[in-house]
Amino acid sequence: MRVIFEATVKNNESGGWTIELKDTVMQRVVICQDLNEFESKIQEMGEEYGGQIDEVKWISDKSLSPQNMQEVRVSMIEFHEKYKDELDKKED
Numbered sequence: 001m002r003v004i005f006e007a008t009v010k011n012n013e014s015g016g017w018t019i020e021l022k023d024t025v026m027q028r029v030v031i032c033q034d035l036n037e038f039e040s041k042i043q044e045m046g047e048e049y050g051g052q053i054d055e056v057k058w059i060s061d062k063s064l065s066p067q068n069m070q071e072v073r074v075s076m077i078e079f080h081e082k083y084k085d086e087l088d089k090k091e092d
Contacts, residue, residue, distance in 0.1 A: 001025065002054045005042065009072050010061040017068040021045070035079050 008020040012033075019032040023045050030045070032038040046053045060069060 003046070003049045003052060004055045004057065005045070005053060006057045006059060007038065008059040008061055009064055009068075011063055011065055011068055017064065017072055025049075035075050039079075 004024045006020075006022040006024060008022070010018055010020055012018045019035075019038050020029060021032055021038060021041055022029045026048075028045065030041050032041050042053070042056070043051075064072075
């Protein structure tokens with residue numbers, strides 16, 4: 001069984017953005033208000049699979065504003081920098 005999550009970035013009601021995190025195995029969906037919450041939720045959900053997540057598919061909702069898209073990109077770069085060493089070790 002492959003454990004695949006889908007992370008869909010969407011506009012929210014207040015003009016910002018959220019990430020809809022979906023576990024495609026159990027069909028669970030949680031809404032994350034930022035990348036910190038996303039990190040926490042994906043770890044929680046991944047624990048049910050022994051921490052083994054095979055893939056996270058990132059999707060941008062068609063209605064996502066260019067401003068929010070840019071904000072998400074910047075946040076992702078900052079997130080990647082924060083965990084760069086850990087991510088590099090996993091790729092080796």
